[in-house]
Amino acid sequence: MIRFASLGSGSKGNATLIESGVKESDTRILLDCGFSTKEVESRLAKLDRTAESITAIVITHEHSDHIIGVGRLARKYKIPVWLTHGTWDNSKDTDFPETHFINSHEDFEIDDIFLHPFPVPHDAREPCQFVFSDGVSKLGIATDLGSITPHVIEQLDNVDGLLLECNYDSHMLHNGAYPQKLKQRVSGNRGHLDNKQSVQLLQSLKVDKLKHIIGMHVSEKNNTEDYAIEALCDGLNCEAGAVSLASQVDGFAWRELG
Numbered sequence: 001m002i003r004f005a006s007l008g009s010g011s012k013g014n015a016t017l018i019e020s021g022v023k024e025s026d027t028r029i030l031l032d033c034g035f036s037t038k039e040v041e042s043r044l045a046k047l048d049r050t051a052e053s054i055t056a057i058v059i060t061h062e063h064s065d066h067i068i069g070v071g072r073l074a075r076k077y078k079i080p081v082w083l084t085h086g087t088w089d090n091s092k093d094t095d096f097p098e099t100h101f102i103n104s105h106e107d108f109e110i111d112d113i114f115l116h117p118f119p120v121p122h123d124a125r126e127p128c129q130f131v132f133s134d135g136v137s138k139l140g141i142a143t144d145l146g147s148i149t150p151h152v153i154e155q156l157d158n159v160d161g162l163l164l165e166c167n168y169d170s171h172m173l174h175n176g177a178y179p180q181k182l183k184q185r186v187s188g189n190r191g192h193l194d195n196k197q198s199v200q201l202l203q204s205l206k207v208d209k210l211k212h213i214i215g216m217h218v219s220e221k222n223n224t225e226d227y228a229i230e231a232l233c234d235g236l237n238c239e240a241g242a243v244s245l246a247s248q249v250d251g252f253a254w255r256e257l258g
């Protein structure tokens with residue numbers, strides 16, 4: 001069984017928990033940590049977990065909303081960290097108690113969870129996203145990518161759960177208060193997915209097995225919950241009740257696959 005929850009998602013901080021099995025003692029991976037140690041501790045408590053019980057921290061890329069809390073949390077609780085060499089090389093704080101390098105084209109395991117990384121087009125040194133599996137069910141995660149590549153589609157085909165970026169509404173971004181340079185960065189090929197791109201990605205995927213779809217990294221300034229929900233529904237041709245969103249403040253509560 002794969003169980004997953006979010007501590008929060010958005011430009012102010014991201015962290016997702018993925019765990020295996022039914023017991024509290026099983027493998028527990030924290031994917032990214034864009035929050036302070038204090039924040040992580042209190043957000044974990046809301047999900048009925050402790051930082052002591054985290055097996056590993058895995059990092060997608062070096063942007064501060066994904067990495068700012070990693071070093072301190074890893075040192076305080078002696079948690080090993082997995083990341084690509086490019087992410088490590090471009091990060092300020094890499095004083096981890098234990099460092100493991102990811103080849104973003106090579107699968108690996110952390111205890112009883114299988115990780116399948118894949119590179120994504122994003123403006124970081126060597127960013128990757130993941131499919132997590134217990135050997136039975138697959139959870140695909142794709143946030144922080146500016147465009148959809150055939151490779152990304154291939155990796156996310158036939159997953160059982162999908163956490164997918166719905167970052168911005170194009171009209172809101174271009175008519176909003178962001179400086180021109182930032183608008184170009186966000187909407188560029190190595191920026192973030194807008195609602196329409198998320199629709200396109202979903203329409204390109206085989207989704208017969210998909211049981212959970214959650215919109216991630218939703219911009220608080222350049223998107224609305226209604227637009228993001230509408231995009232996921234359009235992409236899957238389903239009712240609004242079948243999709244949900246992760247929030248910046250609360251993430252989302254535990255879900256399970258298998």
Ligand SMILES: [Zn+2]
Binds near residue numbers: 217
């Ligand atoms: Zn991000």
Ligand SMILES: [Zn+2]
Binds near residue numbers: 061
């Ligand atoms: Zn990023």
